[in-house]
Amino acid sequence: xxxxxxxxxxxxxxxxxxxxxxxxxxxxxxxxxxxxxxxxxxxxxxxxxxxxxxxxxxxxxxxxxxxxxxxxxxxxxxxxxxxxxxxxxxxxxxxxxxxxxxxxxxxxxxxxxxxxxxxxxxxxxxxxxxxxxxxxxxxxxxxxxxxxxxxxxxxxxxxxxxxxxxxxxxxxxxxxxxxxxxxxxxxxxxxxxxxxxxxxxxxxxxxxxxxxxxxxxxxxxxxxxxxxxxxxxxxxxxxxxxxxxxxxxxxxxxxxxxxxxxxxxxxxxxxxxxxxxxxxxxxxxxxxxxxxxxxxxxxxxxxxxxxxx
Amino acid sequence: xxxxxxxxxxxxxxxxxxxxxxxxxxxxxxxxxxxxxxxxxxxxxxxxxxxxxxxxxxxxxxxxxxxxxxxxxxxxxxxxxxxxxxxxxxxxxxxxxxxxxxxxxxxxxxxxxxxxxxxxxxxxxxxxxxxxxxxxxxxxxxxxxxxxxxxxxxxxxxxxxxxxxxxxxxxxxxxxxxxxxxxxxxxxxxxxxxxxxxxxxxxxxxxxxxxxxxxxxxxxxxxxxxxxxxxxxxxxxxxxxxxxxxxxxxxxxxxxxxxxxxxxxxxxxxxxxxxxxxxxxxxxxxxxxxxxxxxxxxxxxxxxxxxxx
Numbered sequence: 001x002x003x004x005x006x007x008x009x010x011x012x013x014x015x016x017x018x019x020x021x022x023x024x025x026x027x028x029x030x031x032x033x034x035x036x037x038x039x040x041x042x043x044x045x046x047x048x049x050x051x052x053x054x055x056x057x058x059x060x061x062x063x064x065x066x067x068x069x070x071x072x073x074x075x076x077x078x079x080x081x082x083x084x085x086x087x088x089x090x091x092x093x094x095x096x097x098x099x100x101x102x103x104x105x106x107x108x109x110x111x112x113x114x115x116x117x118x119x120x121x122x123x124x125x126x127x128x129x130x131x132x133x134x135x136x137x138x139x140x141x142x143x144x145x146x147x148x149x150x151x152x153x154x155x156x157x158x159x160x161x162x163x164x165x166x167x168x169x170x171x172x173x174x175x176x177x178x179x180x181x182x183x184x185x186x187x188x189x190x191x192x193x194x195x196x197x198x199x200x201x202x203x204x205x206x207x208x209x210x211x212x213x214x215x216x217x218x219x220x221x222x223x224x225x226x227x228x229x230x231x232x233x234x235x236x237x238x239x240x241x242x243x244x245x246x247x248x249x250x251x252x253x254x255x256x257x258x259x260x261x262x263x264x265x266x267x268x269x270x271x272x273x274x275x276x277x278x279x280x281x282x283x284x285x286x287x288x289x290x291x292x293x294x295x296x297x298x299x300x301x302x303x304x305x306x307x308x309x
Numbered sequence: 310x311x312x313x314x315x316x317x318x319x320x321x322x323x324x325x326x327x328x329x330x331x332x333x334x335x336x337x338x339x340x341x342x343x344x345x346x347x348x349x350x351x352x353x354x355x356x357x358x359x360x361x362x363x364x365x366x367x368x369x370x371x372x373x374x375x376x377x378x379x380x381x382x383x384x385x386x387x388x389x390x391x392x393x394x395x396x397x398x399x400x401x402x403x404x405x406x407x408x409x410x411x412x413x414x415x416x417x418x419x420x421x422x423x424x425x426x427x428x429x430x431x432x433x434x435x436x437x438x439x440x441x442x443x444x445x446x447x448x449x450x451x452x453x454x455x456x457x458x459x460x461x462x463x464x465x466x467x468x469x470x471x472x473x474x475x476x477x478x479x480x481x482x483x484x485x486x487x488x489x490x491x492x493x494x495x496x497x498x499x500x501x502x503x504x505x506x507x508x509x510x511x512x513x514x515x516x517x518x519x520x521x522x523x524x525x526x527x528x529x530x531x532x533x534x535x536x537x538x539x540x541x542x543x544x545x546x547x548x549x550x551x552x553x554x555x556x557x558x559x560x561x562x563x564x565x566x567x568x569x570x571x572x573x574x575x576x577x578x579x580x581x582x583x584x585x586x587x588x589x590x591x592x593x594x595x596x597x598x599x600x601x602x603x604x605x606x607x608x609x610x611x612x613x614x615x616x617x618x
Contacts, residue, residue, distance in 0.1 A: 021341050022330075023520070025517070026519070082360065206549050226516035244515055
């Protein structure tokens with residue numbers, strides 16, 4: 001078998017110092033990655049991403065529909081702490097269907113010289129000292145003012161994707177997302193159900209979950225998933241201490257819908273053991289958030305178990 | 310009466326664009342102000358605020374012990390939204406007792422020219438288009454590893470306050486903080502109790518409330534206070550919609566203690582009507598968080614009522 005290595009052009013390179021407002025046992029670091037996506041898209045596509053409108057004059061938002069974060073034991077989502085210096089390289093692509101794919105490669109500095117942006121390395125998460133983040137975004141607008149229920153696909157008139165290369169099909173997350181939409185799962189096919197599942201109610205919190213334009217903040221979904229994960233963790237008779245020490249080496253999240261405030265949603269948590277793959281002793285925990293029959297989010301976390309550490 | 314105007318030296322001027330990760334119905338903007346405080350102290354006192362140790366080698370943290378945010382109807386804590394540009398001017402002082410007082414004046418740009426940093430204007434919150442923020446910080450260290458219960462006053466060996474001017478006594482918040490510590494209140498003296506109070510339990514959430522070094526994040530206290538405020542709001546038969554539209558023109562928070570994870574704390578909420586003052590139709594809502602007999606936080610929010618809008 002011949003391995004084809006695709007080198008991507010980096011469209012943005014940034015050095016970030018980790019402040020208290022961007023790390024911790026919360027979704028602050030994820031929120032910051034979201035900003036980096038928006039910043040890169042604005043710079044590459046020549047658009048003011050934070051203030052743009054669709055053809056009918058409605059505010060348009062560059063909404064997240066897929067997020068994947070892969071790391072390793074030495075550097076995962078909750079590793080960054082006060083004062084760390086990070087090198088963030090970002091490459092942008094378009095997909096068929098007017099979506100923007102951002103690939104962020106996050107290194108702890110000092111940055112190693114001579115490293116190209118290798119798409120194959122990226123998608124296989126080949127370096128345990130790096131975080132590899134993919135985010136796929138689409139423009140949306142509210143169909144009714146004051147409601148987050150029925151967001152519409154949208155396209156600002158001043159937005160041009162043509163300057164971006166199309167992502168090679170084998171690296172495109174759209175098929176994964178389709179699977180999440182159809183089968184409500186992102187776990188590997190070869191896996192067996194493990195232990196008891198759990199169903200929980202979560203009330204969207206108007207004092208905590210909304211962003212600056214009144215939508216449920218995408219990073220809040222990460223917090224709600226972790227909220228559900230913690231309760232499942234306790235059901236497995238695991239301690240809060242081990243929860244704080246959890247190593248999530250891969251988290252995928254597929255966003256299906258936004259939601260209004262003060263609504264109670266349900267969270268279904270189930271765990272799976274992989275039968276094959278590079279880490280047979282890890283576990284896949286799946287969290288699906290629903291608002292009645294409507295799925296809001298499908299997320300899968302691959303967590304290293306004690307056996308695999 | 311002669312009004313003495315004290316002009317302060319600005320030690321840091323920054324322009325900030327408001328990204329999604331720093332605004333909304335949450336504590337993200339407050340968290341960012343905390344970063345600005347640390348950044349200014351690091352720059353002015355020549356210390357790496359995110360990586361320093363006391364004389365016994367224990368990590369030392371520039372902990373918040375007082376926070377006050379004053380704004381107006383046109384510009385208050387939850388006004389900033391996607392894409393706003395802010396001009397932040399910061400002045401630093403020392404107090405008697407080795408604390409650092411940071412004064413942040415936050416303007417929506419374009420900045421008006423010729424504005425000095427007028428301490429009197431600052432303390433009276435004299436301009437309704439500005440946010441005036443005071444933060445008082447002290448160094449602390451853990452007395453026992455892994456516990457947030459008994460933090461000790463600390464002083465990094467490489468920290469020198471001498472370069473900062475002493476804050477004039479009439480502008481120093483230490484007496485206010487003493488009152489909060491003794492009487493557990495920050496409301497004005499001339500006020501009458503209004504309506505029913507409320508006592509709530511809140512369980513510290515390990516998936517959401519901790520910062521990057523495992524302490525309860527100072528900004529999480531703002532979220533917990535808002536969590537309690539919302540429940541009191543509903544008890545008053547007010548809608549979530551009016552909660553989202555609340556205008557908090559003055560919020561003071563005095564931090565008395567940190568707390569361990571997975572602990573259930575109690576929140577006492579009471580409201581007061583001022584009998585005198587510039588806004589007789591506003592209301593003062595007081596939230597006190599306790600861990601058993603130990604007070605964690607005393608916070609008072611001045612909220613504009615419909616009458617005062």
